[in-house]
Amino acid sequence: MTKDLVLFLRQLARQPVQTSAIVPSSTFLAREMVAGLGPDSGRVVEFGPGTGAFTRAILKRGVRPQDLVLIEMNKIINYIFFDGLKIxxxxxxxxxxxxxxDFSIWGNSYVEVNxxxxFIITENVKTLSTFSHFNKENLNILAxxxxxxxxxxxxxxxxYTPIHNTRQLEISENEKLIVIYSIDGGRVPESIFIYGVFEK
Structure with a gap:
C-alpha cells in the first residue's frame, strides 16, 4: 500500500464527508487539472491538499513554492472551551x-484540541464580512x-449560519487551529456561539 493511499484512507475514516472522494487523486488527473498554471500565475490557493497529488502537479507547472498556499481543514467535533472561568x-x-x-476574564478564553x-478572542481575529478584512470573492470562498x-x-x-444569524461571525486563526464564532450581548458581551473548530 502506497504512502498516499494510507494517508487518504486515514483521512477518509476520520472525515468521510469532508474527504468527498472514494479514491485519492491520480497523477494524471492532477496534471490535467493544473494544466493552465505556470510561473506567472501568481498566488495559488489549494483547498484540501490531501495526499499532495495536486500540490506536486502545481509545483511541476512552475508555480513558486512561496506563491502556493495550502489549506487543509478538518472540522473538530470534540474540543475543550475555556470561557475564562469554566472549562x-x-x-x-x-x-x-x-x-x-468582564473582558479581563473572558478575554482569556481559549479552545483546545489535542x-x-x-485564544479565540484575541488571536488574529477578523470579522467575516466585506467591511474591512475580506472582499466579496474571498468571503464567498470562505463561506x-x-x-x-x-x-x-x-x-x-x-x-452567517442559519441557526445563528443575528450577529456577525468572527474567525480566529493561528498556525494550528481556526475557530469561527460570534459574541453577543447588550452593552457588554454576555454569550458566545462557537460555530466550528477546524484543525489545519
Missing amino acids: HFVTNQYNDWLSST NKMI KQYELNIKEENGIYYA
Whole structure:
C-alpha cells in the first residue's frame, strides 16, 4: 500500500464527508487539472491538499513554492472551551452564556484540541464580512469552505449560519487551529456561539 493511499484512507475514516472522494487523486488527473498554471500565475490557493497529488502537479507547472498556499481543514467535533472561568467539554457547537461579562476574564478564553490551543478572542481575529478584512470573492470562498451563508446589508456582505444569524461571525486563526464564532450581548458581551473548530 502506497504512502498516499494510507494517508487518504486515514483521512477518509476520520472525515468521510469532508474527504468527498472514494479514491485519492491520480497523477494524471492532477496534471490535467493544473494544466493552465505556470510561473506567472501568481498566488495559488489549494483547498484540501490531501495526499499532495495536486500540490506536486502545481509545483511541476512552475508555480513558486512561496506563491502556493495550502489549506487543509478538518472540522473538530470534540474540543475543550475555556470561557475564562469554566472549562466546557464541547461536542460540535457551543452556544451558551459566558461566565463573566468582564473582558479581563473572558478575554482569556481559549479552545483546545489535542494539546493545541487558540485564544479565540484575541488571536488574529477578523470579522467575516466585506467591511474591512475580506472582499466579496474571498468571503464567498470562505463561506463555501466552512458551509456558511452570505447576506447583504447596506452594501456590506456578511457570512452567517442559519441557526445563528443575528450577529456577525468572527474567525480566529493561528498556525494550528481556526475557530469561527460570534459574541453577543447588550452593552457588554454576555454569550458566545462557537460555530466550528477546524484543525489545519
